Amino acid sequence: MIITIDDVEQKRKIKFSTFKKIAPFFKEHQLSISLSILGVLVSTGLGALLPLIFRELVDKAIPAKNNDLIFQIALIYLCILFLSVAVEFIQQLIVGFMGIEIVSNIKKKMLSHIFTLGIPFFDKYNTGKLISRIESDCEQLFMLFSSIGLQVLWAVLNILISFVVMFSINPKFAWLTTSIIPVFTLGSLLIFKKMRPMFRKERDIYAEITGFLSEYIKGIPTLRGLCNINWGIEKFKKINEQRWKYSAKIHAIRSAIWFFLMLTPNLIIAYILYESVGWVKQEAITIGTVWLFIQYISNSIQPLVMISEQIGEIQRSFGAADKIFDILDTPSEEGKLAKYETLSAFCKNIEFQNVSFHYKEGESVLKNISFEIKKGETIALVGPTGCGKTTLLSLLTRFYEPIEGRILIDGKDIKHLKKENLRSFMGLVLQDIYLFPGNALDNIRVFREDIEPARVIQSARDVMAYDFISKMPNQFYSDLAEDGGNLSFGERQLLSFARALCFSPELLILDEATSSIDPYTEMLIQKSLEQLRKNRTCIMVAHRLSTIAKADKIIVLKDGVIKEMGTHEELLNAKGVYSGFYYKQLGEQHNLSFKPEGELC
Template sequence: MHDNEEVEIKKGYDKQLLKRLLAYAKPYMAWITVSLILLIGVVGADLVKPILVGNAVDDIITKYDTMYSIVDEDTEGAIKVKDVYLVSDEKNKYTEARKAGIIYDDAYEKPYFLISDIDISEISLLSNVQKVSSKDGKYYISYNNVKKEVISLNDGEIGLLRNDHINGLVKITIIFIVVLILGLVITYLQTILLNYTGQKIIYNIRNDVFTHIQNLSIQFFNNNPVGKLVTRVTNDTETLNEMYTSVIVNSVKSVLMLTGISVMMFILEWRLTLAIFLVIPLLIISTMLFRHFSRKAYREVRTKVAAINAFLSEHISGMRIVQIFSQEKRKMNEFKKANGELKNANMKQLIVFGVYRPSMYLIYVIGLAIVLTYGGNMVIKGTMSIGKLIIFIQYISNFFDPIQQLAEQFNILQSAMASSEKIFTLLDEDSIIDNKEDSIKLDKINGNIEFKNVWFAYNEGEWVLKDVSFRVSPGETVAFVGATGAGKTSILNLISRYYDIQKGEILIDGYNVKDLDLKCLRSSIGQMLQDVFLFTGNINSNVRLKNNEITDGKIKKASKYVNADKFIQKLPDKYNEKVYERGATFSSGQRQLLSFARTLAFSPSILILDEATANIDTETELLIQDALYKLMEGRTTLVVAHRLSTIQHADKIIVLHKGRVREIGNHQELLAKKGIYHNLYELQYQEIN
């Protein structure tokens, strides 16, 4: 995988990436559609709440001056209807009234008065009240050189007169609470539904990525750091999760909110709305600048995160080597450099957000100032109500949040697109070992192996094997010898089909390995390597490898064959002894013995030993050789060993030199030829002596 972290992501939204991302969402479109429908309800609730507040102010709270009809009955039983008018100075507030020139006596305490015997035509004149005074316990108001007596009301009397208003306010409050709760419930359902859908999508993506990684050739893992691959499966998929569960729906919500608020403001007062829209150019400029700089910041952070993950994965795994060669200080300096680069990248991102958010707040304050100045002037002139002004103030507060969210979500989307490109680059990696849909599944592999004119190269043109041909009969033990780089291990890897050859043909029991089912092929081959890998768990789980057909009895039997049972029985928990990552608490010899037990427990038809006894002391090796002789009986065994003394009893020895087969025969035959094998044997014999 040629994954250059610094490559610029294509501008705009790559249609192919989006198409592939939507393909993962397609099975859940019904749930996503329901979530979007619920989102409309959430936006509707947010738009209604300011309207309810504004209506409460206009229709109820500010109804200070109201005409009432009082029904009275005189002493003779006749019914009389008297129109009275409730007036208040509270709409001006006490200090504002003073500024308007209204004079209050010291005895003035009550803000509400009831005036009777007033003509409807005089009601409009009450706004010109210039004086509220009291004399002999009575109250008077003066306006336009007219002085009228008014009745001062106590709190109980005011409550009786405004009982309908109070009831109306209670109803609106109940409606407001119902809308609020309904909005919260819908938001909860929508969030749960969307996150559930997002997790299902990401679950499928992670499965696809890991499944694809498992099918890649060994060459791929040689060329790519483990930390980078871990970043792909974890960090990058989590970024996509945020896109599915947050960005897309929140972007739709932001657009709906902006549209809804704009429409509502135009309906309420188009002139004030146009005045507010004067800040739109500032919004566009600041948002475009934010998008430009934050996109770069996001990419740099993702690059540095992948780099530090790769560094940590490699050096924590190789910490023993670091400590053996006293490289702690140098590696610490390297880590400080990588960590510092990540910190600087994060700081750049923080600076971008630190500038953008206050700039958005400044634009919001400008918009609010326009509402208060222009809208307040309209209220004073009587062309707009106080309730509408309050609605605009709330709408203007809600107007800038979606814009800021859209800008931030755009950058998360950019980050998700960058992550998706990396993920799909990995999924498009073609160094995969294909398993044909109509592959052949053999009930049993006998172990007849044949190489026909095989040519193989890890890198194009650099041939490792050149026109290699040989045959191994079932039950034979064949050893491969030769200098380092001759191609011995490559032959073993090709038999298990960890790589595909460029020319020639490899046959197992007469079938081309490319036509055989991979699982069937590899499960029939027991491969014991010099570098033993143990997984976190216990001894039983490392031998069984999740194969429930392998019983505890079979594990113990295999362990006894390779003499691993001796050291296992000395452990505190025996076969349940905990195994840490890579088997760090076991010696090299113990790990090798467990590897032998693991291989033998699977009862393979073909045994492959690649320097498998290199890390075993002489005494342990003798015990293993004894077990191997028993196990190799009736099985095809392929051995790679630099110590020729370990392969003298092989049925056939194949000598490789610079990728070609130079000699084939048994030990005595090859010595008699006085060729390459004879020279290697003599060289080792001299070194021993």
């Protein structure tokens, strides 16, 4: 998976609906917001006084050679300058703390919401994308909340105040000197607009590098094992070189822009000075007023450049907000029903009635599946890879919902039950065994502290996992490597059996992974499976002949339909798909050359 920010960039329009969604996060920060706005007003107001004070100095105190007045004005100037900076400092502290708290609240809300979402959501969002949503999109929002918002307010205020003062002092001279500003603003707006796709591409390349690293670092052992490590090195070099070249190009353009942005205001000032010569000569304005204009024009140009530059940032922040709310608006897995039924015990049976399912429209995975499991029975699901075995189990656990048909437990349609209620009867052993970073004990009880260690140890004993766990340096308190990397495949499977048993489920759902393991581990797994199945209903995807043969009913799936169903003997006698599969596997196990009559795998 390559992390791309394409989707953040797609939605770049600032929408009112996004404002409405962001607003509630500010509700409890009304005091901070009011203080910050007041801070901006005060610091901008104070800052705007400085050129006026300066004018007094130039026009009155200096020509009068009045040292006392010069000293007084300089002191006032300093005090106001200090006050303005101090207010700005406090306001930035307030707004920064507020931003940190809001973003941390959004992250908290996102994370807890993500935990409630269903499996289809995770089909859409891969880990990289989600991390990018939680981290970089939230950080982008932080910028909006903490700095950009007030910067824009500061900029607008500065421009407004500067213009009002200039036009009220000398409207004619104001017209003359400010007329050049729109041209400058338009120029910088255009430049930044042209630059934005470039910045975006730079970030895309950066995301490609991050994605490459997150994807391929895990694959290093495979690449090394297959003597193709150079491929990885070369590929990385290529992307990195591309980034380097592009960044260098952007750096050069950026420097050129800054040259323009630094030079132009000075040219404008030179123009004002040039124009003012005649005005001063005619005594239409004073030198102090010329200075005042120069300072106000500078005060207006700086915010204008900032706004032109920040537009992209603001749009990106709103894009990030949209993406964050896409997640927050995704309904939780439980959904809402007007009325739920409750299943307090599993007593009788499970029925699949004409169940059909697809992940994508038009690509049917399961077609018209009907069968029954009686309480206490073991059902084995067999079939070639991709025929829909895991999918069928996912419908029973309600990770996905049937498109047609229904699944009943004790006559109750499971879609009318709370998922929590339904799953409380189930013990799941999934095909991909996920082990959490942490010790063996917590991995077995899945961090449920109400499950006593004694029960965990007993479950491990029952499924033959005790031996290998007790040989680890800290036994049940030994830390497991990332995703169980320090355990063999067989050990991981035994651990997952212990996990299922620990929760004493009434219904065991087991998606057995195919893997060749040594005969001793095979024997251990067989024994532990026997333990797991004891006194409980079991529906399992099975690959081992011995397990399959012991099932009360075998369902043979192929191309999403049930091809055969019956006991081991019945299906062998039928000499169909199952018998072909059975003899083929038996032949492989004993290295004999049986000729299969039907083809399953």
